[in-house]
Amino acid sequence: MLNTSIHYENGRLFCDGVAVAEIAAQVGTPAYIYSGTRFLSNLRRIQAAFPTAHIHYSAKANGNLAIMKMLVNAGAGIDAVSAGEIHRALIAGAQPENIVFAGVGKTGQELYYALSRGVGWFNIENVEECRLLNSMAGAAQMVARVALRLNPDVAANTHRHIATGHGKAKFGMSTETIRDLLTRQGEFSNLSFEGIHIHIGSQLHDTTATQAAIRAALDVIQPYPTMRTVDIGGGLPVAYSADEIVPDVEAFAASILPLLEGYEVILEPGRAIIADAGMLITRVQYIKEQGEAKFAIVDAGMTELIRPALYEAHHEIVPLVEQGLPRESVQVVGPVCETTDVLGRDVALPPLAAGDCLAVLTAGAYGMVMASNYNARPRPPEVLVDPNGKSWYLVRRRETWDDLVAPELA
Numbered sequence: 160m161l162n163t164s165i166h167y168e169n170g171r172l173f174c175d176g177v178a179v180a181e182i183a184a185q186v187g188t189p190a191y192i193y194s195g196t197r198f199l200s201n202l203r204r205i206q207a208a209f210p211t212a213h214i215h216y217s218a219k220a221n222g223n224l225a226i227m228k229m230l231v232n233a234g235a236g237i238d239a240v241s242a243g244e245i246h247r248a249l250i251a252g253a254q255p256e257n258i259v260f261a262g263v264g265k266t267g268q269e270l271y272y273a274l275s276r277g278v279g280w281f282n283i284e285n286v287e288e289c290r291l292l293n294s295m296a297g298a299a300q301m302v303a304r305v306a307l308r309l310n311p312d313v314a315a316n317t318h319r320h321i322a323t324g325h326g327k328a329k330f331g332m333s334t335e336t337i338r339d340l341l342t343r344q345g346e347f348s349n350l351s352f353e354g355i356h357i358h359i360g361s362q363l364h365d366t367t368a369t370q371a372a373i374r375a376a377l378d379v380i381q382p383y384p385t386m387r388t389v390d391i392g393g394g395l396p397v398a399y400s401a402d403e404i405v406p407d408v409e410a411f412a413a414s415i416l417p418l419l420e421g422y423e424v425i426l427e428p429g430r431a432i433i434a435d436a437g438m439l440i441t442r443v444q445y446i447k448e449q450g451e452a453k454f455a456i457v458d459a460g461m462t463e464l465i466r467p468a469l470y471e472a473h474h475e476i477v478p479l480v481e482q483g484l485p486r487e488s489v490q491v492v493g494p495v496c497e498t499t500d501v502l503g504r505d506v507a508l509p510p511l512a513a514g515d516c517l518a519v520l521t522a523g524a525y526g527m528v529m530a531s532n533y534n535a536r537p538r539p540p541e542v543l544v545d546p547n548g549k550s551w552y553l554v555r556r557r558e559t560w561d562d563l564v565a566p567e568l569a
Contacts, residue, residue, distance in 0.1 A: 160398055160475055160521055162435055164197035164544075172479045172518055175548035179440060180479045182542055182551060183516050188442040189459035189539045190557075191527050193221075195229060195546040197436035198523070202233055205395070208412040209426055215259050217393050217429025218244040220524040225543055225554035226433065227251035236279075238393075238427035242269035245278060255279060259390065259425065261308070261356070263330055270295055274303060280425075281305045282356040282390065285332060289340060289347060296349035306354030306390050306425075307337050311375040330358070337379055341386075355380050358392025358427070364405055366414040369394065373418050388423040391415070395431035399473050399521050430524040437523020439464050439539075440479070441502075443515045444494070453489050455511050460493015460500045462536045464522055465529050468499040475520040476503045484509040491517065495534050527555075532563055 161167070164175050172179045174194050182192055206214055215236035218227065222244060227237070228251045236257035237248035248258050255277035262269075263284045270292055273281065283289050283305050296303045310331030332340075337355070344352050357372045373391065380386035396405035406414075408431065416424075441459035448454070466472035476491055487510065491503040502519055511517075530538045537558035544551045 160401060160435065161477070162197065164194035164200075164436065165438060165518075165520065167481055170481045170483075172477065172481070174438070174544045174551075177544050177549065177551050179438075179518060180516065183440050183442075183479070186540050186542060186553065187557065188440050188516060189457075189463050190440045191437060191463075191522065191539060191541045192440060192551075193223075193226065193433070193437045193523055193541065193543050193554075195436075195543055196548055198226065198433050199229060199233055199546055201432045201436065202230060202235060205408050205426070205428055205431065206234065208408045209416070209424065212424040212426045213257075215257070215425060215427045216432060217427045218248060219528065220429025221433045221437070221526070221528050222247050223527070223541055223543075223554055224251050227253070229546075230432070238429070239278075242266075242272045245273055245276065249276065259427065261358075261427075267291060267295065274299055274301060279304065280354070280390075282308050283332075284308050284330065286336065286340065289350065293347040293349045302349050302351050304351045304353050306356040306388060307340060307352065308332060308356040308358070309334065309337055309372075309376050309379060311357060311359065311372040331356075334375065334379055341380075341383055351385075352383070353385055354388030354390055354423075354425070355386060356390040356392065358390075358394065362394070362396045362405075362430070364396055366406060366411055369411075369415055370418065373415060377418070377422075387421075388425060389419055390425040390427070391419075393427045393429055393431070395428045397430050397434040397521060397524070400475060434524035435521050437521075437526060439519040439522040439526060441517050441519065443511050443513055443517065445513060446511060453487065455489050455491050455508070455517075457491060457493060457502065457517065459519070459539070460495040460502065461497060462493070462495055462531050462533050463539055464502065464519060464526050465531070466525055467502055468497070469529075474503065474522060476506050476508070477518050477520065478509060478511075479516040479518060482509065495536070532558075535560075535563055537563060 215238040216230045217238045237253045239245045240262035256279035258278045259280040260273045261282040308331040355376045441457040445456040461468040486507040488505045489508045493500040540557040541555040543554045
């Protein structure tokens with residue numbers, strides 16, 4: 160969706176004070192463009208809504224180092240789900256104690272790396288992980304601070320592919336398992352049990368399920384005075400179309416903070432910070448009419464933005480130049496050799512021709528970070544429009560064919 164940073168001026172699409180067409184002309188397409196003003200504003204709004212919470216940016220949403228550096232400098236910690244993300248967080252300037260290490264399948268090597276770097280929190284997903292971390296911390300003569308991830312068996316109001324808190328999901332531990340662990344804390348002398356972690360899914364369209372999950376978590380930890388931290392994960396929603404109704408961050412906070420009085424709170428937003436600050440720019444290669452449909456075949460596809468193919472996700476698609484011409488229904492499709500390589504179905508767009516550029520909006524989260532080299536396609540560059548709103552610069556160059564083969568031992 161359009162917003163105060165990504166908007167039209169005199170019929171031309173702008174990212175803050177920079178015409179998007181000017182960037183596309185210099186860096187080529189496809190390309191990702193991010194508004195520094197927008198994602199910093201989103202962070203500040205969350206910080207204001209949760210004034211006493213520890214805000215940890217979820218690096219899996221967008222791990223670009225320049226973006227992470229700006230967010231860390233603005234006071235965010237980092238939520239990492241791999242040792243690779245911890246490595247990136249440290250390069251971006253995050254203090255180890257402000258990093259939370261989550262993830263359902265942490266390897267021994269990753270746990271060792273996190274311990275050796277002094278990572279502040281480990282969100283434990285299963286009993287065997289508890290045993291492994293306890294053993295490794297003991298060998299290192301350390302005590303690791305942990306939160307136990309509860310699977311509250313709560314069905315979130317979101318897409319089935321991004322719901323994580325229902326009983327059949329791979330994430331977290333049952334109430335019974337966590338209660339058993341807490342009664343046996345003495346067996347884990349190198350772990351300090353201090354918190355509980357819940358994350359029931361992304362794009363939560365109401366707070367009912369989150370409230371239920373929090374109540375379940377508090378019921379589990381109530382008998383244990385050392386369990387004073389509640390990590391409520393992320394899930395803050397973003398509207399991907401004008402008619403999508405989602406609670407704003409202030410309403411989200413107001414509905415759950417009264418439940419958490421007296422507890423330290425950790426929040427791990429990612430999408431809510433970066434999604435609507437980013438767009439993917441693509442250029443029309445061909446117009447094709449077939450089977451009573453009109454196709455705009457563009458140079459970006461599921462290799463650049465997999466969300467439509469993976470989640471049936473919707474992204475608004477708009478022209479870089481808006482001339483007020485009558486709209487027609489167009490299938491915006493990519494060049495990848497897969498039927499699912501569709502960026503937008505039945506998109507209302509003005510008449511298009513080869514060479515015209517389009518912007519795929521709300522693409523800052525789970526876009527470039529999930530991009531691939533399928534079909535031997537180099538990944539696109541990333542551009543950041545400075546928070547001053549006037550200048551822009553590359554924060555990741557476009558890959559080359561040589562980059563694609565460089566790691567191979569032929």
